[in-house]
Amino acid sequence: MxxxxxxxxxxxxxxxxxxxxxxxxxxxxxxxxxxxxxxxxxxxxxxxxxxxxxxxxxxxxxxxxxxxxxxxxxxxxxxxxxxxxxxxxxxxxxxxxxxxxxxxxxxxxxxxxxxxxxxxxxxxxxxxxxxxxxxxxxxxxxxxxxxxxxPVRDLAVxxxxxxxxxxxxxxxxxxxxxxxxxxxxxxxxxxxxxxxxxxxxxxxxxxxxxxxxxxxxxxxxxxxxxxxGIDCNDSQLMTPISGVLLALALSCLVGFVLVERHVARDPVFPLSLLQQPNVLASYLVTHRATATEAGARLVPAVVGNAIGGLLAGTIIKRTGRFKFITSIACVFAASSYAMVWLFWDGTSRRWESLYIFPSGFGTGMLQAGAFVSMASCLEANQxxxxxxxxxxxxxxxxxxxxx
CATH class of the missing domain: 1.20.1250.20 (MFS general substrate transporter like domains)
Structure with a gap:
């Protein structure tokens, strides 16, 4: 044998x-x-x-x-x-x-x-x-x-x-x-x-x-x-309820435009801005920094995102727990936004670019944890x-x- x-x-x-x-x-x-x-x-x-x-x-x-x-x-x-x-x-x-x-x-x-x-x-x-x-x-x-x-642990990695x-x-x-x-x-x-x-x-x-x-x-x-079986043959758009919702949405849009243009003294969004092509360009002026320099200041967020994702994957693989990862990721991201809100004075010194590192780190952890959390409660065909x-x-x- x-x-x-x-x-x-x-x-x-x-x-x-x-x-x-x-x-x-x-x-x-x-x-x-x-x-x-x-x-x-x-x-x-x-x-x-x-x-x-x-x-x-x-x-x-x-x-x-x-x-x-x-x-x-x-x-x-x-x-x-x-x-x-x-x-x-x-x-x-x-x-x-x-x-x-x-x-x-x-x-x-x-x-x-x-x-x-x-x-x-x-x-x-x-x-x-x-x-x-x-x-x-x-x-x-x-x-x-x-x-x-x-398995959840390998999926995280x-x-x-x-x-x-x-x-x-x-x-x-x-x-x-x-x-x-x-x-x-x-x-x-x-x-x-x-x-x-x-x-x-x-x-x-x-x-x-x-x-x-x-x-x-x-x-x-x-x-x-x-x-x-998944098309819309049995659920046409122009049913009574769909027609009502569509009419309501269009009415709200028209009403918003009319109020913003003719009624509101202090509009939520001045429609005249849409006619100014230089409005968008004005946001690109960043302390006379070139496009390369402006992009380089995003490096801390990018590095943090990569590190956070890999670290979260490793932790979930070893422990099998992802709820804690998701929660702590939100804390890291919130701390980054809090630092920008508290300490940014309108200028952007190079070292202040590090404020966004926790945001990238938390986002990377959150992406790994959220996906694993979703997949863990689904059947294979879902x-x-x-x-x-x-x-x-x-x-x-x-x-x-x-x-």
Missing amino acids: ADVEAPLLPNVEVRVAKQTRLFYGIVTILLLGEIISNADASMMLASGARIMSEFNNLQNVDWLSTSYSLGVCAAQPLYGKLSDIYGRRAMMLAAYISYFFGCTISGFSLVYWHVIGGRIITGIGGAGLMTMASIIITVAELLFSYSDIV WRSYINLCMTLGRSLGGPLGGWLTDAVGWRWLFHLQAALTATAVIPLALMLGSEHGRDDTADNKTSKAKLQ VAVATGGYFLFMNIGSTASLL
Whole structure:
């Protein structure tokens, strides 16, 4: 009996080693997507003025970021459910292909509206790059040695790695975007991103199985039947209650505009500001600091974010507790804002940039703890949809902070 079973042991070890290499190969590509998608925003901040100046539309520079955010927010909640229906590989490839075509369109555009259209398509792909990495790493099918989802302790570590790549992308995007724009022109920003995503598509298609992540347990329904189950055929917009709510919302908007313009002596938001293109530019004047110097003063927050995420992941892995991490993270963030409020006197000395380190540190811890807290109370078939919603609200918050 021993002679018969002995040859099986090396085969098992070889299979495990092969699966391990496959796992890390997939994760590397997914984390690359996180870096690319998160670098985009800071790239546009560094090069947006140059891009729109070439088209004589500097007043529309905000649309480079806004159009991308619109694509992200529109597509992000869909990736989770659609990946349950069509599989992780199909949606991951769709995200990479959308990102590739969006960057290609923007890179070869001759009028600025083509750039904006390309940015919307890029945002649709970027939503998938950000969301699908967390879904695939979290859900069981990828991690061959686990039964349902990644155990909470290991999930915290992987989440900290994702957070680190997101932070790295945001940090590198600005300097890289400014350097490429000055050295070879802004079009190479889009060409480089398109090349990186195209390079990742082939190995990703080969590594992920065709049925990866697909849910085939729901009464043997076809993908078309499952898709019809989540559409709006049975919940039309123009029902009586929807009509009332829509009319009420429009009435409130019209009323707000009329009151702010014609009635209020001290408007909450003077509408005349919207007619002044220099209002936004005035916020960019920071003690005569260059864009590079202003960006360098954000380094403490970036470093704190990375350290906080990694530390939180390590603590949760060792202790299995995340409630304390989430609570203490809020204290760190609040202390940072309190220091800025108490000690900032209108000038920005270099050492005062350290005030924002606790904010970044607390945010990094909170991102790791909040994601683990969410995933720990979900069934495996709920993780994909919940992850899409998690990233959607993150991007809504990021977009709202710019308004």
